[in-house]
Amino acid sequence: xxxxxxxxxxxVYSGNVTALDRLDLTINDGEFFALLGPSGCGKTTLLRTxxxxxxATSGRIHIGERDVTKMSPGDRDVAMVFQDYALFPHMTVxxxxxxxxxxxxxxxxxxxxxxxxxxxxxxxxxxLERRPGELSGGxxxxxxxxxxxxxxxxxxxxxEPLSNLDARLRLEARTFLKGLQHQLxxxxxxxxxxxxxxxxxxxxxxxxxxxxxxQLGTPAEIxxxxxxxxxxxxxxxxxxxxxxxxxxxxxxxxAGTTIEQEVAxxxxxxxxxxxxxxxxxxxxxxxxxxxxxxxxxATIRIVENLGATVLLTAETASxxxxxxxxxxxxxxxxxxxxxxxxxxxxxxxYDEEGHLMxxxxxxxxAPA
Amino acid sequence: xxxxxxxAAGLGRPRAAAFMAPALLLITAFLVVPALWTLxxxxxxxRLTGLAAANPQFVGTGNITEALSDPGFGWSLWxxxxxxxxxxxxxxxxxxxxxxWSLRSAPKVVKAVVETLVLMAWILPSSxxxxxWVAYLSRHGGTxxxxxxxxxxxxxxxxxxxSIIVFNIWRGTAFSMLLFSAALSAVPPSQMESARLxxxxxxxxxxxxxxxxxxxxxxxxxxxxxxxxxxxxxPYLLTAGGPNHATEILPVFIYxxxxxxxxxxxxxxxxxxxxxxxxxxxxxYVRLLRxxx
Amino acid sequence: MSPQAFLRxxxxxxxxxxxxxxxxxxxxxxVTAPFDAHPxxxxxxxxxxxxxxRRLSESPYAFxxxxxxxxxxxxAMILVxxxxxxxxxxxxxxxxxxxxxxxxxxxxxxxxxxxxxxMVPIFQLMFTLxxxxxxxxxxxxxxxxxxxxxxxxxxxxxDATPRSYEESARxxxxxxxxxxxxVVLPIAxxxxxTIAVWALVNAWGDFLTAYILLRDPxxxxxxxxxxxFYSEGGQANLPLISAFSVLYALxxxxxxIFVSRRYGFRFHGGIKS
Numbered sequence: 001x002x003x004x005x006x007x008x009x010x011x012v013y014s015g016n017v018t019a020l021d022r023l024d025l026t027i028n029d030g031e032f033f034a035l036l037g038p039s040g041c042g043k044t045t046l047l048r049t050x051x052x053x054x055x056a057t058s059g060r061i062h063i064g065e066r067d068v069t070k071m072s073p074g075d076r077d078v079a080m081v082f083q084d085y086a087l088f089p090h091m092t093v094x095x096x097x098x099x100x101x102x103x104x105x106x107x108x109x110x111x112x113x114x115x116x117x118x119x120x121x122x123x124x125x126x127x128l129e130r131r132p133g134e135l136s137g138g139x140x141x142x143x144x145x146x147x148x149x150x151x152x153x154x155x156x157x158x159x160e161p162l163s164n165l166d167a168r169l170r171l172e173a174r175t176f177l178k179g180l181q182h183q184l185x186x187x188x189x190x191x192x193x194x195x196x197x198x199x200x201x202x203x204x205x206x207x208x209x210x211x212x213x214x215q216l217g218t219p220a221e222i223x224x225x226x227x228x229x230x231x232x233x234x235x236x237x238x239x240x241x242x243x244x245x246x247x248x249x250x251x252x253x254x255a256g257t258t259i260e261q262e263v264a265x266x267x268x269x270x271x272x273x274x275x276x277x278x279x280x281x282x283x284x285x286x287x288x289x290x291x292x293x294x295x296x297x298a299t300i301r302i303v304e305n306l307g308a309t310v311l312l313t314a315e316t317a318s319x320x321x322x323x324x325x326x327x328x329x330x331x332x333x334x335x336x337x338x339x340x341x342x343x344x345x346x347x348x349x350y351d352e353e354g355h356l357m358x359x360x361x362x363x364x365x366a367p368a
Numbered sequence: 369x370x371x372x373x374x375x376a377a378g379l380g381r382p383r384a385a386a387f388m389a390p391a392l393l394l395i396t397a398f399l400v401v402p403a404l405w406t407l408x409x410x411x412x413x414x415r416l417t418g419l420a421a422a423n424p425q426f427v428g429t430g431n432i433t434e435a436l437s438d439p440g441f442g443w444s445l446w447x448x449x450x451x452x453x454x455x456x457x458x459x460x461x462x463x464x465x466x467x468x469w470s471l472r473s474a475p476k477v478v479k480a481v482v483e484t485l486v487l488m489a490w491i492l493p494s495s496x497x498x499x500x501w502v503a504y505l506s507r508h509g510g511t512x513x514x515x516x517x518x519x520x521x522x523x524x525x526x527x528x529x530x531s532i533i534v535f536n537i538w539r540g541t542a543f544s545m546l547l548f549s550a551a552l553s554a555v556p557p558s559q560m561e562s563a564r565l566x567x568x569x570x571x572x573x574x575x576x577x578x579x580x581x582x583x584x585x586x587x588x589x590x591x592x593x594x595x596x597x598x599x600x601x602x603p604y605l606l607t608a609g610g611p612n613h614a615t616e617i618l619p620v621f622i623y624x625x626x627x628x629x630x631x632x633x634x635x636x637x638x639x640x641x642x643x644x645x646x647x648x649x650x651x652x653y654v655r656l657l658r659x660x661x
Numbered sequence: 662m663s664p665q666a667f668l669r670x671x672x673x674x675x676x677x678x679x680x681x682x683x684x685x686x687x688x689x690x691x692v693t694a695p696f697d698a699h700p701x702x703x704x705x706x707x708x709x710x711x712x713x714x715r716r717l718s719e720s721p722y723a724f725x726x727x728x729x730x731x732x733x734x735x736x737a738m739i740l741v742x743x744x745x746x747x748x749x750x751x752x753x754x755x756x757x758x759x760x761x762x763x764x765x766x767x768x769x770x771x772x773x774x775x776x777x778x779x780m781v782p783i784f785q786l787m788f789t790l791x792x793x794x795x796x797x798x799x800x801x802x803x804x805x806x807x808x809x810x811x812x813x814x815x816x817x818x819x820d821a822t823p824r825s826y827e828e829s830a831r832x833x834x835x836x837x838x839x840x841x842x843x844v845v846l847p848i849a850x851x852x853x854x855t856i857a858v859w860a861l862v863n864a865w866g867d868f869l870t871a872y873i874l875l876r877d878p879x880x881x882x883x884x885x886x887x888x889x890f891y892s893e894g895g896q897a898n899l900p901l902i903s904a905f906s907v908l909y910a911l912x913x914x915x916x917x918i919f920v921s922r923r924y925g926f927r928f929h930g931g932i933k934s
Contacts, residue, residue, distance in 0.1 A: 378831055378837050378840075379750075379751065379754055379755050379837050380755070380837075381755060381757075383751075383837065384751035384754070384755035384757060385751070385757075387747040387748060387750060387751035388747070388748045388751045388752065388757070390744045390747065390748075391744040391745060391747065391748035391808050391812060392748070394740075394744065394801060394804055394805040394808055395767060395770070395771075395805055395808050395809060397786075397801070397805060398783065398786075398801065398802050398804075398805025398806060399767075399770045399771060399774045399779075399805055399806070399809070400770065400774075401782070401786060402774055402779040402782035402783050402786060403770070403773070403774045403779065403782075405782035405785065405786060406778075406779065406781065406782045409781065409782060409785060466676075467680065470673065470676060470677060470680075473673075474677065478677060481681065482677065482680060482681055482684070485681065485684040485685050485688070486684055487917070488684075488688060488914070488917075489684055489687075489688070491862065491866075491913055491914070491917055492688075492866075492910050492913065492914070493865065493866040493868075493883075493884055493887075493909055493910060493913060494866055494868050494884065495868055495883075495884045495885070495887035495888045495909075496691070496887060496906045496909055496910045497687075498888070499887065499890075499891050499902060499906065500687045500688060500690055500691060500906075501687055502891060503690050503702045504686065504687040504690070506702045508702070509701050509702035509703045510702055510703065511686060511687075511689070511690065511702075511703055511704045512686075514703055514704075515686070538683070538684065538687065570669075595772060599775040599776075599777040599778060600777070601776070601777050601868070601869045602868075605868070605888055605892075608892070618777075619777040622777070622780065622781065623780065623873075626780075626781045627780065627781065627784060627873055632781055632784075632785060635781045636781045636782065636785075639778050639779065639780070639781045639782065642777070642778040643773060643774065643778050643779075646772070646773040646774075646775065646778055647773050650769055650772045650773050651769075653772075654765070654769065
């Protein structure tokens, strides 16, 4: 009922700016779906095109059974919550929530009743007669949500729903939104530039760049197996360490060490051709000490305290920089010579074009 | 991203055109057409009555050459120049600046009173202020004579230009005062304090700190009020151009010759010259604004 | 206090005193004469009475002219606000080709084609249209002159209103007229009120346009009638003039006080303060 299917969607602005480039995407009914990417990648354009605020240059959009590509925004049966909530300042909270019903010509009494019910469900009791200007940021967000819920649409569209809240409130709101969406079971598409937010809230994520879809998958898939170096760099609180390496006859030469059979034999497909590759490993999966087939000698240069963890930046003899995230209290001092071992199962190899080479047949690694 | 989010309500081009239509119609009718018409009419010898009313002849630039050799026009132009120079460029600007500067350090009550008085002079309707000044300057019983102890002086007859210049300063200073007030408050206090600590007196502060900051505003303000003063008809309400053409500034000259005297063609030619002068001043103003942006 | 500082202080006080006197004196008559049983031209302590106002009804044109002023000013206010708002909204939201040029062109035009510079062609135009001695004509001319600046200000105002409000309403199914009524106009109310007051005050104080376009004394507004009261030959009827001046000037003064209380009369001439 609330499935959103996008076929070959293209949006070109005057001046030959391509905001969306032949996108194909299916959002499942009831899914909490994130559109993630840097600014200018087209995620907001995509959201607005689904809403009908932008007209696609070519391609089709289906919501449920209906082809809504040519429909005006009011007929698509979607509700949109904007970044600034767009609560009408001259109307009370109750009137704001009931606004979609007013357009649908529901009578005043029923409108007020629905507004009260929906508002109560979001903890807005007692605020119904106030004006939006008198509410806190969190309350305003809930009013905007209530307004979207009041018309019981097929899908919710959220444009950066959390960016107007301050940092502490944002985390609470994240949990709240996730719970609410799960409870309502309505298809929800939200746009964010914050990868942590997308990973935490979404069932599936579409990572976009320059109007194209880079990767589509669950948070776990995106985090553990970013499909190219762009996604790899974009995801993760601490950036993934990328090291230039050479693959020669099944052996990996990187950071002054050679990885022998252990890594090389895991290719189950055709052997990758020799040549320069990029090795990616997250600091979370680099340990201090000699474990596993890949061990690198390095000198600790920078120590950053992150609370419960410490981020180490080390330099190898070959001049490469390698980062490791270790529990607080176990970090070596600056200048210490240590051995760093990436967890073999977490190592990812990217070819010259930045595409992922490591096959997916690798079994999910046991917790270290 | 003007294309992107512009049409928020989904107006669409045709409806937008419909929305703009009434306003554009009125503006075309009462601004564009008259401007063009001045050109056309100014090239004829059209009069309200007589032969030329029924059968106006095309005289080309005849009106303009007649105007340029008409001593009345030359005299009127000269008077207008004096008027603008005296009451706008020097009078209102200086008065506005000195008021804005002094009131900065005046107690709140004084500031409120003075500003209100100056503003009242600006917003009261023109016929009312005109009569107030007629009464004020009147020969027998005028308050000015009572205060200056100069009984029997008929200011509007004996010193007509001075009277209307002072009147216009009184009337128009409010704008300059407000403008300079805003401009002065935008001068960073830290710079003024640095100057004061370095030993600069008021004049030096004005010259070295304040003036560079407000120089642009002085220029744009002067242009604007010059434009307004040049076009100001209000002195008519005091003297109607008299006594004996002594205060016949250009707006009054046009009225007297064209609408009162019926020489519409000639009056249009003068209006045309006036439009040109307005255009020049306005273009200067726009140019200045662009440079400062 | 040093002698220089003292002198400076004295100079400062003197300057302010002179300034205050210069501005206040001509206006004093307006405060004393209307309430004076036998008003003269000089300012003096009045013999308090309200008789002069009662006598206004003896003049055939006093009250009718005030009514005309209300008509003209009200008419211009309504037209300027409505037409200006519609045009400003369209210009603000829809990408009309060359809208920047249109706006600046209009503004430039209204500064150049002033009432004074255009008095001859306007007279001629209205004569041709048969609108001489017609109050509607005056309203139209006044509106035309005030519209460019009004549109300029209103457009600026609407540009600053976030579009998300209108888009939000649109996604909820509101038609463009509903968006205008439910969302845009209520939010733009302060800007609309300012322009309405500004247009009203301008039109109320107009002299020239009414003076050249109206003949019938029963149609002329207060500005022109006021002039005829004191410019016609013979002894000026001071009780009449004084009372009339107050009534004519009062609405403007009241509006000023109201607006400056509400919004603070701080227009900047283009400066951010």
